[in-house]
Amino acid sequence: MNRYKIITLLFTIIITPINFYPRSLTKPTTIIFDIPGVLFKENRATLRQKIGIRSLASYAITHWKNPSTVCFDLLETMSKHPAHQPSVLFRVEGKIMPRCIVEWQQGYKTCDQVWTELVNFIKQMAQQNYFRSIQEKNLTQHILKLIFDTQQLPELTKPVMPMIDLAKQLKEAGYQLLLLANVPHELYSTIKNIYPEIIELFDGSIISCQTHILKPDKQMFKKLLDTYQLNPDQCILIDDKEESVAAAQELGIRGITYKKTSLLIQRLKELGIITN
Known part of the structure; x- marks a missing residue:
């Protein structure tokens, strides 16, 4: 060239x-x-305050496990039960959610309806010794109750x-x-x-x-x-x-x-x- x-x-x-x-x-x-x-995201600082810093610290010291992990593990366990198997796969934090959560996201169920199913399942699993302690069972139930309480949504959500x-x-x-x-x-x-x-x-x-x-x-x-x-x-x-x-x-x-x-x-x- x-x-x-x-x-x-x-x-x-x-x-x-x-x-x-x-x-x-x-x-x-x-x-x-x-x-x-x-x-938008979850206001984790407010959620921790509502759960109780002392409760979280006590659980962490005695159980050496993240309470949120226990909650998501419970929900995935619920999804595997025939009565709660979802019609479509929907994951949160990598965990498959049960039917009630899926239907909540789809607009078929309300927070109150989901909570009713969750609390009944928690009682069922407690009877089967799923939780490692009463403290773990009560803390898990308290966290999920806060999340599905419509009165708490404004404080637990932030832009x-x-x-x-x-x-x-x-x-x-x-x-x-x-x-x-x-x-x-x-x-x-x-x-x-x-x-x-x-x-x-x-x-x-x-x-x-x-x-x-x-x-x-x-x-x-x-x-x-x-x-x-x-x-x-x-x-x-x-x-x-x-x-x-x-x-x-x-x-x-x-x-x-x-x-x-x-x-x-x-x-x-x-x-x-x-x-x-």
Whole structure:
């Protein structure tokens, strides 16, 4: 190659506009947010206070086990009993949830109904010596009672402010914002009533308690695409569950598993998302 061809090649490279989007992708216009674990999270400090710091410390010293692990193990054990086997697999902290939790998320059951089933199961398991002590049984029951007490929801739920700020920036930058989440009626109502300004940032929503479908079922994503007439190539999903991100990607939606806001912003920039 002579020097004139080299100069021509370099000139072509310099003046040719850079396309940040591969041919198979188009510029994102819609950002889809999960709610639990992304926009909102459990207020663990308040939960610990309500459980009782002394109770937690006493249990930790005598049993050398995390009470939350005991609760999730109990729920997974419940899911294996024929009367409580779920119609669809739904995991929290990697544990399969029983039918009552699934139906609660689907909008078929209330907190009170779930609690009734849980307390009956706890009594049943106590009779079978499932718990290592009365203390463990009482602490487990107390924790679950707090979680499913609708009066406690406002104090036990709080927004993830860096994510709320990011949503505001994306809104100001002109992106369409949508919600796609597994949320029971009581929690969604609590969030809407206490934080209406956050919900109003979004242009629409598909919520499990209204559709009776749970992520990662692809029907949940298809309903979102159909309802808002979306092109999957133009959508980005932000979700804290890898299985939901994987399901979205199979439908052509780009997905990001949320871990930390700073890492999310970096990934969004890599995808060409511009914030103010």
